[in-house]
Amino acid sequence: MRVETHPDPLLVVEDLTVSYHRVPAIHHLSFSLGRGHCTGIFGPNGAGKSTLLKSIAGLLRPETGRILIGRRELPKAAPLIAYLPQRESVDWDFPVTVRGLVEMGRYHHAGLLRPFSKKDDEAVDGALELFGLAELACRQIKELSGGQQQRAFLARAWAQEADLYLLDEPFAGLDRGSSANLAGALRTLASRGKLLLVSHHALSEAIGLFDTAILLNGEMVACGPTPETLSPRNLECAYGTAVYSGHHHHDHR
Amino acid sequence: MTVHGLLNSITEPFSYAFMQRALLSCALIGFTNGFLGTFVILRRQALLTDALSHSLLPGLAVAAILVGLSPAGLLLGGLLAALLVALGGQLIARNSRLKDETAVAALYIIAFAIGILLLRYARVKVDLVHFLFGNILGVGDGDLLISYGAAALTLGILVPFQRPVLLTLFDTSVARASGIRTGWIEAGLLALIVLALVASLQAVGVLLSLGLLILPAATAYLMTDSFSRMLWGSAVLGMTGAVAGLLLSFLANIPSGPCIVLVLALFLGTTYLFSPRHGVLVRFFRGRHLHEESLRRWTGHEGHDHDLPGKS
Numbered sequence: 001m002r003v004e005t006h007p008d009p010l011l012v013v014e015d016l017t018v019s020y021h022r023v024p025a026i027h028h029l030s031f032s033l034g035r036g037h038c039t040g041i042f043g044p045n046g047a048g049k050s051t052l053l054k055s056i057a058g059l060l061r062p063e064t065g066r067i068l069i070g071r072r073e074l075p076k077a078a079p080l081i082a083y084l085p086q087r088e089s090v091d092w093d094f095p096v097t098v099r100g101l102v103e104m105g106r107y108h109h110a111g112l113l114r115p116f117s118k119k120d121d122e123a124v125d126g127a128l129e130l131f132g133l134a135e136l137a138c139r140q141i142k143e144l145s146g147g148q149q150q151r152a153f154l155a156r157a158w159a160q161e162a163d164l165y166l167l168d169e170p171f172a173g174l175d176r177g178s179s180a181n182l183a184g185a186l187r188t189l190a191s192r193g194k195l196l197l198v199s200h201h202a203l204s205e206a207i208g209l210f211d212t213a214i215l216l217n218g219e220m221v222a223c224g225p226t227p228e229t230l231s232p233r234n235l236e237c238a239y240g241t242a243v244y245s246g247h248h249h250h251d252h253r
Numbered sequence: 254m255t256v257h258g259l260l261n262s263i264t265e266p267f268s269y270a271f272m273q274r275a276l277l278s279c280a281l282i283g284f285t286n287g288f289l290g291t292f293v294i295l296r297r298q299a300l301l302t303d304a305l306s307h308s309l310l311p312g313l314a315v316a317a318i319l320v321g322l323s324p325a326g327l328l329l330g331g332l333l334a335a336l337l338v339a340l341g342g343q344l345i346a347r348n349s350r351l352k353d354e355t356a357v358a359a360l361y362i363i364a365f366a367i368g369i370l371l372l373r374y375a376r377v378k379v380d381l382v383h384f385l386f387g388n389i390l391g392v393g394d395g396d397l398l399i400s401y402g403a404a405a406l407t408l409g410i411l412v413p414f415q416r417p418v419l420l421t422l423f424d425t426s427v428a429r430a431s432g433i434r435t436g437w438i439e440a441g442l443l444a445l446i447v448l449a450l451v452a453s454l455q456a457v458g459v460l461l462s463l464g465l466l467i468l469p470a471a472t473a474y475l476m477t478d479s480f481s482r483m484l485w486g487s488a489v490l491g492m493t494g495a496v497a498g499l500l501l502s503f504l505a506n507i508p509s510g511p512c513i514v515l516v517l518a519l520f521l522g523t524t525y526l527f528s529p530r531h532g533v534l535v536r537f538f539r540g541r542h543l544h545e546e547s548l549r550r551w552t553g554h555e556g557h558d559h560d561l562p563g564k565s
Contacts, residue, residue: 054426057426057430058429058430058432059426059429059430075432078430078431078432079431079432081430081431083426083427083430083431084427085424085426085427089424089426090424091295091423091424094295094422094423094480095295095474095477095478095479095480095482095483096423096478096479096480097478097479100479100480104419104420104423107416107417107419107420108431108432110416112413112414112416112417113413140478160431
């Protein structure tokens, strides 16, 4: 296993174990990633892709180990993180426009009561511009295409000035045009020094989308540049063995 | 009827002290419930709230047995019973195979049954019908005080915390990831909703109190795509509907609770059909336009963006 070390990593995961009802979903993961990378998380169903993202977002409590973002632990690091939920978990009928959604990214900066400052408005305008949503700003979020919806959430994260983007299966259910659109937006973010961590179920096109990859199987199989990480040998190791679930259950048939 | 007579019949209700109190009470609870209804609708908790309104009954009965019919006692009893059902439902859902809506439904109907039995043993002679359907003309100073308190608390808490509450409503897990204590916000909302339900008991009773919460918010939801417009619009609709319903009930000499709910229902029915953006009739007649738009896409006049809409 090759784990890249960065002189000044944005994200450091050390010995991370997370369990659901005492059954571990990910075991003793350690890796670190620097800024400016678009990192794909791969592995079979149940490998712990979503679990890893949720625990970095602070939604699940680690059983062992710790997570450092910009040298800080949660909850202090929360403003640096933008977690993009799976599309099914969003209520697309919610009474909010694209602009309103992006403005939510500024709430943390504006606090409870302070009205939006000029800087806040500029951040919102800049985010809408960057993701090609300026003309759609007044639309309700359901009136966007799938790719535009994903970009709207990325724009919110941009307005928040987050450094670490956690995306859970953002390409699921997108057609080809929308996928290409989203991939372009992800590349833009990486080129601006953001770190993106993206769970992804399909291995095809992985090399085009992600410069680094993490291959999981409940445990860390490999982590590093995409072509080496997703080598046939590593993939055999990740997909060829049953996911470790904590139960030593063997079915002798 | 002459013009003078018509004017008289409209201004007449305002000349009675009991009617003035009733109108003020209606305006207050209509506003508070309408405001809170937005949160109920957006969290999809209309039926949970119905369960809560029913579970008030045993609390009211216990309070009536222990301290008689004082507004403060009723408030406390109702509040406790509803919170017990809500929290108990969560507890059962977490520890067993039962889902939370099953657990809450089971608990509330059990609580309701206990409430009906307990009311037989209340020291003062309590009319079940009074609790179930309310009696707006019997609003006392204590009831008014509760209405004032509910309105003040609701606005005093939710207006300053509007941003974190909005984030929690829109996406709880994202809000939690950004460091907001969503558990506290959810518990606070629940407590305010129960408070609003208790405040509207005297006016419309256990069974119809849900109408004040749900109907104006549902109406506003069909009218606008802006959260704050929905919030305040629903509050104003609730206030208008409650006052109009009460006046109508006085003029036509019919029961006030159903009258208020039906006026609010009229609002909802109208927007359901005619809302400019989400109305059923309006959407129906817009069909052709959408077809043309779709045709334009296929023939490729919007080539710069290949996204096709409507996949969410």
